[in-house]
Amino acid sequence: xxxxxxxxxxxxxxxxxxxxxxxCSLKNFQKCSPLLSRIRIxxxxxxxxxxxxxxxxxxxxxxxxxxxxxxxxxxxSGAVVTNESACxxxxxxxxxxxxxxxxxxxxxxxxxxxxxxGNEAEPWCVKSCTMQGALKFVSKEQVSKDLSRKxxxxxxxxxxxxxxxxxxxxxxxxxx
Amino acid sequence: MDGxxxxxxxxxxxxxxxxxxxxxxxxxxxxxGGRGFNSEVVYHETEAGMDPFDPRNPLCFATGPLGxxxxxxxxxxxxxxxxPMTCSSRGTEVHGHGDTNMGGHFAAAMKYAGFDQIVIKGxxxxxxxxxxxxxxxxxxxxxxxxxxxxxxxTKKIVEELGDPDIKVSIIGPAGENLVxxxxxxxxxxxAGGRTGMGAVMGSKNLKAIAIRGANPITIAEPKTFAERxxxxxxxxxxxxxxxxxxxxxxxxxxDAGNAIGINAHKNVSTGFMPRIxxxxxxxxxxxxxxxxxxxxWSCPVGCGRYTYIKExxxxxxxxxxxxxxxxxxxxxxxxxxxxxxxxxxxxxxxELGMDSISAGAxxxxxxxxxxxxxxxxxxxxxxxFKWGDCETSMQVxxxxxxxxxxxxxxxxxxxxxxxxxxxxxxxxxxxxxxEHISVDPRIAMGxxxxxxxxxxxxxxxxxxxxxxxxxSAISRQELVNExxxxxxxxxxxxxxxxxxxxxxxxxxxxxxxxxxxxxxxLVGCCCQAIGSxxxxxxxxxxxxxxxxxxxxxxxxxxxxIAAERVIAIERAHWNREGSARQDDTHIDRYFEEGVVDGPxxxxxxxRKEWDWAKSEYYKLHEWDENGFISDQKLMELGLEALxxxxxxxxxxxxxxx
Numbered sequence: 001x002x003x004x005x006x007x008x009x010x011x012x013x014x015x016x017x018x019x020x021x022x023x024c025s026l027k028n029f030q031k032c033s034p035l036l037s038r039i040r041i042x043x044x045x046x047x048x049x050x051x052x053x054x055x056x057x058x059x060x061x062x063x064x065x066x067x068x069x070x071x072x073x074x075x076x077s078g079a080v081v082t083n084e085s086a087c088x089x090x091x092x093x094x095x096x097x098x099x100x101x102x103x104x105x106x107x108x109x110x111x112x113x114x115x116x117x118g119n120e121a122e123p124w125c126v127k128s129c130t131m132q133g134a135l136k137f138v139s140k141e142q143v144s145k146d147l148s149r150k151x152x153x154x155x156x157x158x159x160x161x162x163x164x165x166x167x168x169x170x171x172x173x174x175x176x
Numbered sequence: 177m178d179g180x181x182x183x184x185x186x187x188x189x190x191x192x193x194x195x196x197x198x199x200x201x202x203x204x205x206x207x208x209g210g211r212g213f214n215s216e217v218v219y220h221e222t223e224a225g226m227d228p229f230d231p232r233n234p235l236c237f238a239t240g241p242l243g244x245x246x247x248x249x250x251x252x253x254x255x256x257x258x259x260p261m262t263c264s265s266r267g268t269e270v271h272g273h274g275d276t277n278m279g280g281h282f283a284a285a286m287k288y289a290g291f292d293q294i295v296i297k298g299x300x301x302x303x304x305x306x307x308x309x310x311x312x313x314x315x316x317x318x319x320x321x322x323x324x325x326x327x328x329x330t331k332k333i334v335e336e337l338g339d340p341d342i343k344v345s346i347i348g349p350a351g352e353n354l355v356x357x358x359x360x361x362x363x364x365x366x367a368g369g370r371t372g373m374g375a376v377m378g379s380k381n382l383k384a385i386a387i388r389g390a391n392p393i394t395i396a397e398p399k400t401f402a403e404r405x406x407x408x409x410x411x412x413x414x415x416x417x418x419x420x421x422x423x424x425x426x427x428x429x430x431d432a433g434n435a436i437g438i439n440a441h442k443n444v445s446t447g448f449m450p451r452i453x454x455x456x457x458x459x460x461x462x463x464x465x466x467x468x469x470x471x472x473w474s475c476p477v478g479c480g481r482y483t484y485i486k487e488x489x490x491x492x493x494x495x496x497x498x499x500x501x502x503x504x505x506x507x508x509x510x511x512x513x514x515x516x517x518x519x520x521x522x523x524x525x526x527e528l529g530m531d532s533i534s535a536g537a538x539x540x541x542x543x544x545x546x547x548x549x550x551x552x553x554x555x556x557x558x559x560x561f562k563w564g565d566c567e568t569s570m571q572v573x574x575x576x577x578x579x580x581x582x583x584x585x586x587x588x589x590x591x592x593x594x595x596x597x598x599x600x601x602x603x604x605x606x607x608x609x610x611e612h613i614s615v616d617p618r619i620a621m622g623x624x625x626x627x628x629x630x631x632x633x634x635x636x637x638x639x640x641x642x643x644x645x646x647x648s649a650i651s652r653q654e655l656v657n658e659x660x661x662x663x664x665x666x667x668x669x670x671x672x673x674x675x676x677x678x679x680x681x682x683x684x685x686x687x688x689x690x691x692x693x694x695x696x697x698l699v700g701c702c703c704q705a706i707g708s709x710x711x712x713x714x715x716x717x718x719x720x721x722x723x724x725x726x727x728x729x730x731x732x733x734x735x736x737i738a739a740e741r742v743i744a745i746e747r748a749h750w751n752r753e754g755s756a757r758q759d760d761t762h763i764d765r766y767f768e769e770g771v772v773d774g775p776x777x778x779x780x781x782x783r784k785e786w787d788w789a790k791s792e793y794y795k796l797h798e799w800d801e802n803g804f805i806s807d808q809k810l811m812e813l814g815l816e817a818l819x820x821x822x823x824x825x826x827x828x829x830x831x832x833x
Contacts, residue, residue: 015478017471022246032245033392048482
């Protein structure tokens with residue numbers, strides 16, 4: 001069974017504070033800049049909608065397949081990262097990624113993706129999102145369980161008499 | 177340079193020139209940032225008697241060394257200039273210091289473009305907007321944008337420049353038409369509302385500032401900085417008040433506010449509105465209208481709301497906000513229980529680019545004038561003003577922004593409208609020409625004193641003495657004791673909680689909390705964490721972050737003195753106009769008429785106590801008996817150059833006597 005953990009996004013809960021970008025750039029570059037972050041919040045601010053884009057460390061990663069230099073490598077943790085010494089900055093991994101998740105490191109011109117913060121118990125971006133809950137760090141088997149639970153919660157009311165509806169929040173639901 | 181970007185962008189719209197100035201380490205240490213830079217520039221680059229619509233009036237945008245970093249709540253921009261909204265009892269042609277603070281994402285973008293401050297002077301010959309892309313500056317034509325509302329204007333600019341990540345600060349039609357309480361908004365709905373900065377921007381023919389940058393903010397001691405930032409985030413994460421603010425938005429305050437009966441109702445005349453927390457409370461609101469929350473830069477709380485109205489007359493309406501002050505001033509203040517309509521009005525004022533507080537004040541003042549028989553439909557061009565009438569109010573808001581008909585008079589703000597019409601001056605709830613927020617000044621005396629002493633006219637956010645309120649006091653017991661000292665704190669707790677409406681401890685509390693709040697404005701962070709929430713501490717929560725970010729050895733005391741210096745230069749701005757003790761007061765109504773209803777029914781301000789509190793407050797600041805900053809104090813703060821101005825101010829003050 002695959003117990004390795006991945007970052008899960010929930011755009012329903014993202015409030016566009018960019019804390020994750022700040023945490024990521026501070027951790028990896030000791031600076032604060034959204035352009036140095038490996039996670040990016042795509043904003044649709046006119047309708048108050050925000051989508052976090054971060055490498056999903058695909059099982060069958062296209063970026064690994066397309067990289068002409070074999071610079072996209074999988075780490076022990078499951079994370080897929082760029083080996084900067086091999087990378088030539090051709091950006092093929094960005095085109096090949098269904099989310100265009102790899103970002104160009106402005107300092108080197110090469111691509112970079114999330115390394116799940118190596119030995120940290122929890123990646124910094126996820127930690128910085130604790131109050132919002134738009135990012136979570138969970139085992140792969142938990143991902144589908146959580147997501148189906150979330151949809152079940154939305155369906156629940158249709159199958160339940162009104163008087164039994166709880167006032168309090170359930171899993172996967174909050175005011176935000 | 178770490179923390180700061182160390183640069184100020186200068187713009188002269190008349191000459192169509194843009195240039196960059198370096199900020200020296202000594203300057204950075206003296207003024208820290210944000211409000212500090214702005215207040216310094218606004219004082220030194222204006223003169224007594226200058227009209228706020230004079231092209232020389234500098235419109236300043238600034239953030240602090242923590243703005244745009246990983247520090248929690250680091251998304252604040254201060255906007256300052258001489259204010260067209262405020263005045264003195266010497267006359268409505270007398271103006272003073274004005275500033276406003278906005279959240280959103282503009283501060284961060286400004287830093288990434290490489291600037292701590294942007295100062296704009298001059299007047300463009302036709303409408304323009306300013307485009308800043310790192311070191312590329314352009315004054316672009318905005319004739320096609322003139323007249324657009326905030327959302328449409330922002331979208332057009334972003335599309336034109338081709339990047340959705342560009343941050344735009346923009347004015348709406350109200351700013352263009354020089355409505356005296358026009359505001360500036362960024363990120364589609366984060367407003368810098370008060371004191372009419374939008375009108376100053378409009379007077380320069382400047383529609384917007386669009387900004388983008390790729391410069392990272394470097395941190396002097398990243399490891400310490402990260403540790404402190406995580407620690408503060410953790411505290412905020414667990415603070416019950418922060419969690420509630422996240423769930424309910426700032427509308428969580430209705431609950432506590434009405435329990436002590438301080439929410440403004442009917443033109444801030446009653447002090448109490450029955451059922452307000454049931455109608456407007458944050459949870460109720462969220463159930464019906466919340467689409468999704470939104471947050472300012474690097475904020476773990478996210479008190480911002482986004483409205484979507486699902487059903488009823490306004491089904492399909494969506495807008496940014498509302499915030500508690502907007503709701504309270506456009507709802508209870510005009511005696512309305514119609515939440516959906518109030519919500520739409522909150523969206524409207526944002527779109528038109530008006531301060532929701534002063535806009536609500538314009539409506540409620542006229543309504544009370546009608547009730548009292550001061551005004552009738554003959555005076556308003558046939559428009560009836562009736563308490564709680566949202567539909568008419570919406571039309572009037574539109575008329576104010578366009579300066580049409582009776583709206584042209586209301587666009588001048590309460591005090592100038594009263595002067596023009598020759599009625600109702602006695603019921604304008606204001607200090608220095610700026611209308612009160614939605615807290616009745618007869619009950620919470622710290623807030624009340626703060627309104628009168630505020631350096632931008634009536635306002636709670638200059639003083640922010642939240643510790644006088646029960647919840648905040650209990651959760652910050654040690655801090656209360658530390659601030660007040662052994663004797664006063666004994667008195668505080670002896671009288672607690674009825675302490676709220678006595679003045680004894682308030683001068684001390686105010687002088688401390690206004691500096692505490694000022695530090696948040698200086699570093700570019702939000703005052704909420706250090707101002708009111710238990711657990712998140714005081715300004716000393718931000719100072720270690722400031723040191724770690726900048727690498728400057730600024731002690732807590734030095735930062736606190738810098739805050740005092742900034743308050744002093746803002747005060748000096750008023751002193752220079754001859755405005756001092758005579759303006760540090762409330763209208764007669766609050767001394768003579770008691771609160772109409774609620775737990776503090778009958779309460780009013782005691783004149784004798786009030787006079788004592790003022791003198792005590794001056795003493796604590798080491799100002800003279802008339803409220804002028806003493807020469808001694810100015811020298812201590814390194815502001816000796818201001819002494820001649822003070823002398824001229826004293827002369828003007830004496831002439832009025």
